[in-house]
Amino acid sequence: MALTRRALLGGAAASLTLVQSGCARRPSQPDFEGGWVGVSVERGHRVRELAKSGALPAPAVRRRAAVLVVGGGIAGLAAARELALSGIDDVQLLELEERSGGNSRGHAMGGMACPLGAHYLPLPGPEAHEVAELLETLGLSQQRAGRTVYDERHLCHSPQERLFHEGRWVEGLLPPAPDGSRTQAQYRRFAALLREASAEAAFSMPTHRSGWSAAHAALDAVSFAHWLQVQGLDDPLLGWYLDYCCRDDYGAGPEVVSAWAGLHYFASRHGFQAPGEAEGEREAVLTWPEGNAWLAERLARPLGERLHAGRTVLSVEEGRHGVEVLAWNEAQQQAEAWSAGRVVMATPLFVAARLLRRGEPALTEAARRQRHAPWLVANLQLDEPLVERPGSVPPAWDSVRQGGDPRALGYVDAMHQSTRPHPGPTVLSAYWALPQAQRAALLDEDWRVWAARVIADLAAVHPDLPYKVKRADLMRYGHAMSIPVPGLRGSAALRALGEARGRVRFAHADLSGYSVFEEAYTWGVQVARRLAGRRH
Numbered sequence: 001m002a003l004t005r006r007a008l009l010g011g012a013a014a015s016l017t018l019v020q021s022g023c024a025r026r027p028s029q030p031d032f033e034g035g036w037v038g039v040s041v042e043r044g045h046r047v048r049e050l051a052k053s054g055a056l057p058a059p060a061v062r063r064r065a066a067v068l069v070v071g072g073g074i075a076g077l078a079a080a081r082e083l084a085l086s087g088i089d090d091v092q093l094l095e096l097e098e099r100s101g102g103n104s105r106g107h108a109m110g111g112m113a114c115p116l117g118a119h120y121l122p123l124p125g126p127e128a129h130e131v132a133e134l135l136e137t138l139g140l141s142q143q144r145a146g147r148t149v150y151d152e153r154h155l156c157h158s159p160q161e162r163l164f165h166e167g168r169w170v171e172g173l174l175p176p177a178p179d180g181s182r183t184q185a186q187y188r189r190f191a192a193l194l195r196e197a198s199a200e201a202a203f204s205m206p207t208h209r210s211g212w213s214a215a216h217a218a219l220d221a222v223s224f225a226h227w228l229q230v231q232g233l234d235d236p237l238l239g240w241y242l243d244y245c246c247r248d249d250y251g252a253g254p255e256v257v258s259a260w261a262g263l264h265y266f267a268s269r270h271g272f273q274a275p276g277e278a279e280g281e282r283e284a285v286l287t288w289p290e291g292n293a294w295l296a297e298r299l300a301r302p303l304g305e306r307l308h309a310g311r312t313v314l315s316v317e318e319g320r321h322g323v324e325v326l327a328w329n330e331a332q333q334q335a336e337a338w339s340a341g342r343v344v345m346a347t348p349l350f351v352a353a354r355l356l357r358r359g360e361p362a363l364t365e366a367a368r369r370q371r372h373a374p375w376l377v378a379n380l381q382l383d384e385p386l387v388e389r390p391g392s393v394p395p396a397w398d399s400v401r402q403g404g405d406p407r408a409l410g411y412v413d414a415m416h417q418s419t420r421p422h423p424g425p426t427v428l429s430a431y432w433a434l435p436q437a438q439r440a441a442l443l444d445e446d447w448r449v450w451a452a453r454v455i456a457d458l459a460a461v462h463p464d465l466p467y468k469v470k471r472a473d474l475m476r477y478g479h480a481m482s483i484p485v486p487g488l489r490g491s492a493a494l495r496a497l498g499e500a501r502g503r504v505r506f507a508h509a510d511l512s513g514y515s516v517f518e519e520a521y522t523w524g525v526q527v528a529r530r531l532a533g534r535r536h
């Protein structure tokens with residue numbers, strides 16, 4: 001399927017002027033290829049239709065497992081791997097897609113690996129000891145003289161981030177502000193308020209290690225936008241930055257997420273450094289060309305044949321002596337009945353609520369409270385490097401444009417970690433978080449329409465980009481991840497699911513009310529350790 005550059009550039013006429021003025025070659029071939037990749041929308045929708053009708057297919061095959069894990073994202077893989085490593089051989093994992101990894105899968109274009117979703121992991125803090133153990137096991141870190149030292153090959157190379165601000169690229173993502181300006185004063189005030197909030201309430205990652213106090217509950221009850229307004233934080237540049245950060249991690253802005261989530265982002269994972277304040281340790285992240293698929297693939301390896309991809313689970317029913325699970329084998333087009341002693345539900349909670357035949361009140365309540373952002377990841381294969389602007393900072397791993405399409409979150413360069421001496425062909429992965437109202441358009445509209453939108457937005461800062469795109473592979477997520485809306489994180493329903501002790505357990509980032517690797521991985525490991533403890 002090809003898209004003509006002429007049609008594409010219709011929406012980027014201003015950029016075209018720059019291209020014609022000689023900063024890029026003219027198109028030698030008029031079209032590029034592409035399409036939707038990575039996700040089987042119809043498989044997920046089949047579960048929804050069956051849940052509505054209740055008409056399940058008769059099984060052609062019967063199988064047994066001591067523990068059955070439903071869903072092979074980071075949480076499900078972590079649970080199954082941990083169970084297998086604890087000596088429980090009879091653990092089996094059923095995954096709907098043809099490849100495990102969930103939101104942390106990867107892709108390749110022109111022989112270059114690129115992410116389909118999650119693309120980095122910040123260095124774990126002191127409470128994320130399961131993640132720290134994993135990184136050490138995978139050889140990404142080691143202890144030297146009482147310090148954790150990370151393998152430099154996997155730490156994001158410098159320069160890490162840049163922002164397109166007032167016509168040029170500048171270092172970092174916080175918009176620069178002159179000394180003594182009101183903007184700078186508000187940056188300082190936000191940093192001070194963040195320190196105060198952290199002294200009053202812990203913000204750890206994984207979040208359940210913070211405990212839950214009255215201070216947390218008060219922050220969880222209101223939107224981040226409301227909290228900012230009460231604090232008098234109304235500077236437009238600070239507002240842009242906080243909006244970008246919330247949309248980047250949560251898929252929705254400060255008016256949608258809770259104040260708890262808005263502060264947690266900075267206090268637990270990213271920090272906030274006002275210009276001119278004492279230098280903290282530079283924010284470091286681990287990243288790979290294929291993003292967190294590097295980790296997902298290593299989690300899947302020890303499972304071998306115990307990982308069954310292409311199995312869409314249709315129903316889960318808890319009985320007196322075990323759990324009955326019905327799955328659809330996509331390759332053989334037949335139903336499989338599984339009997340398991342225990343089941344770990346590692347799907348998003350709204351999916352688990354559809355699959356479980358006997359409604360669990362906490363699950364119904366958690367699914368009712370959750371909101372999900374649709375996301376688009378557009379991987380653009382370029383056959384040569386982009387022309388850089390004189391007077392700007394050099395290309396970084398992550399490039400963000402201030403003032404472009406409000407859905408766009410910038411792009412990462414899949415070849416940034418390569419050690420090649422000169423820039424060359426690459427894949428740019430552009431991330432867009434969409435309003436919930438655009439879910440239907442994301443599912444219904446042609447990939448070319450979305451590719452054109454992404455390319456037109458990027459053409460405003462890279463006028464030569466439309467001429468260099470060889471292929472565009474787009475991944476769409478109807479329900480990418482749970483948005484931490486007010487009242488969700490502190491809900492009794494989420495707590496009850498995290499503490500479930502019956503035959504059916506839950507492990508998914510949704511249990512934290514928002515989605516990052518550390519949360520997903522820790523839930524998976526914890527549920528496995530509890531199950532293994534019970535058996536020994």
Ligand SMILES: Cc1cc2nc3c(=O)[nH]c(=O)nc-3n(C[C@H](O)[C@H](O)[C@H](O)COP(=O)(O)OP(=O)(O)OC[C@H]3O[C@@H](n4cnc5c(N)ncnc54)[C@H](O)[C@@H]3O)c2cc1C
Nearest residue numbers: 071073074075096102103117118119120313509516517520
């Ligand atoms: C675009 C995007 C970018 C992101 N970037 C980052 C990042 O850079 N860093 C970061 O830490 N986090 C990032 N995240 C968050 C990411 O969601 C988490 O890091 C993590 O991958 C979540 O894992 P999970 O196991 O909780 O969930 P999921 O990834 O949702 O896994 C659930 C699994 O269940 C399967 N499943 C669903 N229904 C069924 C069924 N009926 N039968 C069988 N299987 C089923 C799914 O196919 C999937 O594999 C990003 C997410 C998205 C969408």
